[in-house]
Amino acid sequence: MEKQHPYTDTAANLTDKLARIAHEPGVYMLKDDDGAIIYIGKARDLRKRLAAYFKSSGHTDMKTGVLVKKIVDFDTIITGNEKEALILESNLIKRHRPRYNVVLKDDKRYPSLRLDLQEDYPSFSIVRKIGQDHATYFGPFASAHAVRETLKTINKTFKLRKCRAKDFKTRTRPCLHCQMEGCLAPCCLDVDPRVYQEQVNEAVMFLNGRTKDLIAKIKQQMNTAARAQEFEKAAHLRDKMFSLQRTIEKQIAVTTDFQDRDVFALVRSKDCALVTVFNVVAGFLKGTQHYSFAETISTDAEAMGTFIRQYYDKPVALPKEILTSVEMQDSRLIEDWFKAVKGQKVRILNPKRGEKAKLLTMTLRNAENELKELLAARSAEMQLLLRLQKKLKLSRLPERIECFDNSNIGSAQAVASMVVFEKGKLRKSAYRKFNIKAVDIQDDYAYMREVLHRRLAKLKSQPESRARPDLLMVDGGRGQLGIALAVIGELELEDQFDMIAIAKKDEKKGQVQDKIFKPGRSNPIAFGRDSDLLLFLQRIRDEAHRFAISFHRKRRAKDALQSELDGIPGVGKARKTILLKHFKSIKKIRKAGIDQLNALAGIPPATAEAIHQFYNPDTE
Numbered sequence: 001m002e003k004q005h006p007y008t009d010t011a012a013n014l015t016d017k018l019a020r021i022a023h024e025p026g027v028y029m030l031k032d033d034d035g036a037i038i039y040i041g042k043a044r045d046l047r048k049r050l051a052a053y054f055k056s057s058g059h060t061d062m063k064t065g066v067l068v069k070k071i072v073d074f075d076t077i078i079t080g081n082e083k084e085a086l087i088l089e090s091n092l093i094k095r096h097r098p099r100y101n102v103v104l105k106d107d108k109r110y111p112s113l114r115l116d117l118q119e120d121y122p123s124f125s126i127v128r129k130i131g132q133d134h135a136t137y138f139g140p141f142a143s144a145h146a147v148r149e150t151l152k153t154i155n156k157t158f159k160l161r162k163c164r165a166k167d168f169k170t171r172t173r174p175c176l177h178c179q180m181e182g183c184l185a186p187c188c189l190d191v192d193p194r195v196y197q198e199q200v201n202e203a204v205m206f207l208n209g210r211t212k213d214l215i216a217k218i219k220q221q222m223n224t225a226a227r228a229q230e231f232e233k234a235a236h237l238r239d240k241m242f243s244l245q246r247t248i249e250k251q252i253a254v255t256t257d258f259q260d261r262d263v264f265a266l267v268r269s270k271d272c273a274l275v276t277v278f279n280v281v282a283g284f285l286k287g288t289q290h291y292s293f294a295e296t297i298s299t300d301a302e303a304m305g306t307f308i309r310q311y312y313d314k315p316v317a318l319p320k321e322i323l324t325s326v327e328m329q330d331s332r333l334i335e336d337w338f339k340a341v342k343g344q345k346v347r348i349l350n351p352k353r354g355e356k357a358k359l360l361t362m363t364l365r366n367a368e369n370e371l372k373e374l375l376a377a378r379s380a381e382m383q384l385l386l387r388l389q390k391k392l393k394l395s396r397l398p399e400r401i402e403c404f405d406n407s408n409i410g411s412a413q414a415v416a417s418m419v420v421f422e423k424g425k426l427r428k429s430a431y432r433k434f435n436i437k438a439v440d441i442q443d444d445y446a447y448m449r450e451v452l453h454r455r456l457a458k459l460k461s462q463p464e465s466r467a468r469p470d471l472l473m474v475d476g477g478r479g480q481l482g483i484a485l486a487v488i489g490e491l492e493l494e495d496q497f498d499m500i501a502i503a504k505k506d507e508k509k510g511q512v513q514d515k516i517f518k519p520g521r522s523n524p525i526a527f528g529r530d531s532d533l534l535l536f537l538q539r540i541r542d543e544a545h546r547f548a549i550s551f552h553r554k555r556r557a558k559d560a561l562q563s564e565l566d567g568i569p570g571v572g573k574a575r576k577t578i579l580l581k582h583f584k585s586i587k588k589i590r591k592a593g594i595d596q597l598n599a600l601a602g603i604p605p606a607t608a609e610a611i612h613q614f615y616n617p618d619t620e
Contacts, residue, residue, distance in 0.1 A: 112139030209281030276367035381424030417548035
C-alpha cells in the first residue's frame, strides 16, 4: 500500500498556487512530501523568485537539482519591506533548521574565554558554549591549543587568580602561584579590588588586541617607578613589558592600517561548501575558523549572507569592517541590521585590489586547502565504511551506527546509553540516555531488552523518520545479540538494518582481541589485517561505555542528594538550593547549628528547626 502524504499537490497545482502569490517582499518555505520545511528563502518579489523554481508549462523543472524534485508544497509570509524579510528569514532558519539551508550547527563549538566582570575578583575560564548571561566572552579561538596558550600567557603576565570559584571560596592559605608572584591571592589576602581590577583591565586590553597601547602604558609606569626609585616595582613592570613584546613578535601582521576586521571566504565542491573566517584585530591575525556544510542549494551570495547573519547572531563582537569573497546583493540591508545591533556603522566590502584584496586572497587559499583536506578525510572515512560493509557482509553501507550499553551497580540507578556515529564521526546531538523503568532487579539482558524496545518501537511508529540506523551494535556477547534479535522480531523490523554485538576479550582464556558476533554465525569474525576496522568498532563501544558511566554517576549523585534533604518536611527545591549554595555540601548541613540555619534568608524558623531535628534527633 502506497504511503499517503499530507501534501499531494501536482506540478499543475503548484503552478496554480504560484499564480495567486503577490508581487511583494517576503519569505518562502519549501516543503517535501512529509510536510517538512527543507528550504527557507527571502525575496524582494515572492512570485518572481518562486517562479524561478517552476516552469509555467505545468511541470516541474530541475533548477537546483535534487531540491526541485522534492518540493510538493510551499508557504509564503509577506513582510512590509525587504529588511523585515531578511530578519524573518534568519529567525525561521534558526527555528526550523532546514536541510538545504546553510545552518550553523553546534556540533563543533570553538572554545572561548569567559570573564564575569560582576564578580569581586574575576578570573578567566575556558568554555565551549557562549551563554546568554552578563559575562564577557573573548574568541572564538581556532583550537583548544590556541585558547590554552592564550590563557597561559595571561596567567604568566597578569596576577589574576587561577583557582576555580569553589576553591576560591574555601581556600585558607595562598597557593604556589602566589608564592611565585603570579597571583595577588585575593582568596586569602586582603587585596584592594581597585588594584585587582587594574590587572583585569590590562588583560582585557591584551585580549582585545590593544597590546601596543598596553605596552606603552606599562613602559610609562615603569619609568615613573624608576624615577621614584621603586626599582623592584620597575623590574616587575619591565619583565611584563618584555613578555608582551615577545607575544607581539609571535603574531602575524596582515594589514598595516591596524584596524579590526573579519574576513569571510566561501569555497565549494560538488557535495560540500566551506566558509573560512579570519579574525583580524589591530592588524594582527588573532584566529581562524572553518565551517563546513554538507548539503546546501543556496547560491554563493545567499549562502554567504545567511552564514554571516548567523555568525553574528551570538555574543561576538562586531568589527567595523567585514570583507567577503562573494559580493552580496543584501550587503546594504545587512549593514543596516548590524548598525542597529552595534550602534555604529559596519561596512561590508568585496575588495578587488590593494591590501584588503591580498588579505581576502590569503583567506581563500586557506579555505581551499581546508576543503581539500576535508574531502580527503571524508573519502578515507567512506573507504573505511565500505571496507567494514565488505568485512562484516552487511546488507547496506553503515553510514549511521547506533551502539547501546548498560551501566549499573546492583539494581540501583540502572541506566543505558545510545551513541551515534554518522559517516564515521560521532554525532553527539543524536546521543540518548535511558533510565531503566520496568526492571527492578539486576538483569543486564532485561535492561537491554527494555532499552532496545523503547528505541525500536519509535522507529516502528515513525517509519518516515530519517534517523534510522544502518547498523545497530550492542555491547555484549551472543546473549545480548539474541535479545536484540528477539526485540526486532517482536516489532517486525527484520531486514530494516544490520545487527552485531561486541564483547571484550577474556585474557584469562588467552584471547588477544575483542570479539564481534553476527546473527547466523557461531564463531566471532576474524579481522586479520583489517585490525583498524575492529579498532573503529571498539572506539564506538568505548564511547557508549563512557557515556553510560557518565550518566550513571550523575544519576547516583542526584539520588544521593535527594535521599536526605527531600525527606525533611518543609524543604523543597528552592530551599534545598539555598542550603547547598550556602553550606556547599550535605556534610556541612549536617553539622550546622540551629543559629546558623535560622540566619539563612529564605529558611523560616520552623523549617530550620525541622532540619536541625532531622540530623540531631536526640537534641531537645
